[in-house]
Every structure is written in C-alpha cells, then in structure tokens.
Amino acid sequence: MPRCYLCSKLIPVEDRPLRRRVRVGEIEKKKYGAERARFVQSQYGMRVVCKSCAAFQEHRARQKELLELHLFLTAVVVVGLVSLAFWILRKDPAGGAGFGGV
Numbered sequence: 735m736p737r738c739y740l741c742s743k744l745i746p747v748e749d750r751p752l753r754r755r756v757r758v759g760e761i762e763k764k765k766y767g768a769e770r771a772r773f774v775q776s777q778y779g780m781r782v783v784c785k786s787c788a789a790f791q792e793h794r795a796r797q798k799e800l801l802e803l804h805l806f807l808t809a810v811v812v813v814g815l816v817s818l819a820f821w822i823l824r825k826d827p828a829g830g831a832g833f834g835g836v
C-alpha cells in the first residue's frame with residue numbers, strides 16, 4: 735500500500751494513487767562575503783498523495799489563481815481610473831476652471 739507523501743496516511747489499494755507535483759525540498763544558496771546575498775530555491779517533484787491532500791492542493795491552487803485574478807483586475811481598475819483622471823484633467827480648458835477654480 736502506498737503512503738501519501740504529504741500526510742503519510744496509507745492509501746487503500748482500491749483507491750487509484752494520485753500523483754501530484756509537490757514541494758520536495760529546497761536549496762539555500764548563500765554567497766559569503768556579500769551581505770544579504772541569500773536565496774532559496776524550491777524543488778518540486780511528482781509524488782503519490784491521498785485524495786484529501788490532492789483536493790486540498792487543488793483548492794489552494796484555485797484560491798491562488800483567484801487571488802492573482804483579483805490583483806490583476808484591481809491593477810486594471812486603478813490604471814483605468816488614473817488614465818481617466820488624466821484624460822479629464824487634460825480635456826479641461828487651459829484656464830483651469832475645473833475642480834472649483836472659478
């Protein structure tokens with residue numbers, strides 16, 4: 735019986751083992767002599783996981799995608815509002831009568 739790589743639970747034989755890309759380790763590289771020259775590189779590999787861990791991983795991946803979409807849409811709205819503001823200010827006649835400057 736295979737074991738889940740993430741939670742070490744035994745996976746019953748009747749369940750088809752699911753293989754997912756999981757983080758299997760990391761390499762920390764340090765450059766001596768230079769300050770703050772340190773970076774961590776994660777390593778990923780295909781491992782057998784149980785149903786619940788696979789579902790949890792998919793849920794987290796979906797959450798991450800939604801967050802990225804949300805950030806992208808927020809950035810688009812901010813850029814749109816800023817360019818709209820510039821457009822409105824530029825359309826204003828050269829006297830600058832906008833914003834109560836009568």
Ligand SMILES: [Zn+2]
Pocket residue numbers: 738739740741742743783784785786787788
């Ligand atoms: Zn598991």
